[in-house]
Amino acid sequence: MSEPGGPTTIGIVDDHALFREGLREILWAHDDFAVVGEAGDSVEALTMVAGERPDVLLLDIEIPGRGVLDTVAQVRAMSPGTKIIVLSMYDGPQLLSRLLAAGIHGYLLKSVHREEVISAIRSVVNDPDRLVLAVSRDSLAQVNGASSDVLTDKERQVLEFAAQALSNHQIATRLGLTEATVKRHLRNIFVKLGAVSRIDAVNKAVAASLITSQRDPGAGPQGFV
Structure with a gap:
């Protein structure tokens, strides 16, 4: 976890190195963020979270290994203060519902603009009870209807x-x-x-x-x- 007054610490989990590199550069451009770890699969992710306890974890929904739901549960167990924001190519309401029930703090489609990612991170850090969702209206309606x-x-x-x-x-x-x-x-x-x-x-x-x-x-x- 970050020191009081220090930058928000962030971990990035995605199996595509190029995507991690691009996201890291976006985050490092902001003085209030510090990327403290990266991982390409669930095993590396859990090792990184155990060592760094990041304030925010950006987690790819298609993470190789244990799967996203199990990974979310493991992260919440070992680092309850870490806010988990899931990044996805898919706008699927069924898995979104299960992830929300598991305790994630955000769900963003990878098609969002960089400003939306920055805003989402700051929102969940500044308000621990805030949920940030960037999905279609139809998907959100199905989540509510289910x-x-x-x-x-x-x-x-x-x-x-x-x-x-x-x-x-x-x-x-x-x-x-x-x-x-x-x-x-x-x-x-x-x-x-x-x-x-x-x-x-x-x-x-x-x-x-x-x-x-x-x-x-x-x-x-x-x-x-």
């Missing part, structure tokens, strides 16, 4: 308690989780349901018969995560 298939049991439990106007601390206590984990579940729920707040997520979940709890009408207002 919410009943990808909402995990734990996410349903969190949303049930949110519907009862419980705070993040109260939900964490009930489920034996940390508040940070509850926030992550809520963030994933927001993306899957296309919601902008807890109330919006609960209303959409109830309307879609994903949960049965109704919010207590006498409870106070519920804001963002």
